[in-house]
Amino acid sequence: xxRRETDLLWLRDVLDHLRDCQQQxxxxxxxxxxxxxxxxxLRDLDCCRRLCEALRNRQPEPAAA
Numbered sequence: 001x002x003r004r005e006t007d008l009l010w011l012r013d014v015l016d017h018l019r020d021c022q023q024q025x026x027x028x029x030x031x032x033x034x035x036x037x038x039x040x041x042l043r044d045l046d047c048c049r050r051l052c053e054a055l056r057n058r059q060p061e062p063a064a065a
Contacts (some may be wrong), residue, residue, distance in 0.1 A: 018044045
């Protein structure tokens with residue numbers, strides 16, 4: 001598996017986790033849960049940003065023969 005494929009899978013997993021957190025955030029009213037969820041989401045967003053930047057900056061890999 002190429003680095004690009006690994007990064008794309010990781011990005012999908014992080015986005016899935018963000019979606020799960022967002023769903024939990026919709027129903028929770030507990031102040032501490034909101035704090036934890038939003039901190040987690042901010043970390044996930046930072047991870048997404050770094051992955052996207054790496055994908056954008058990486059030179060295209062040669063096509064497999």
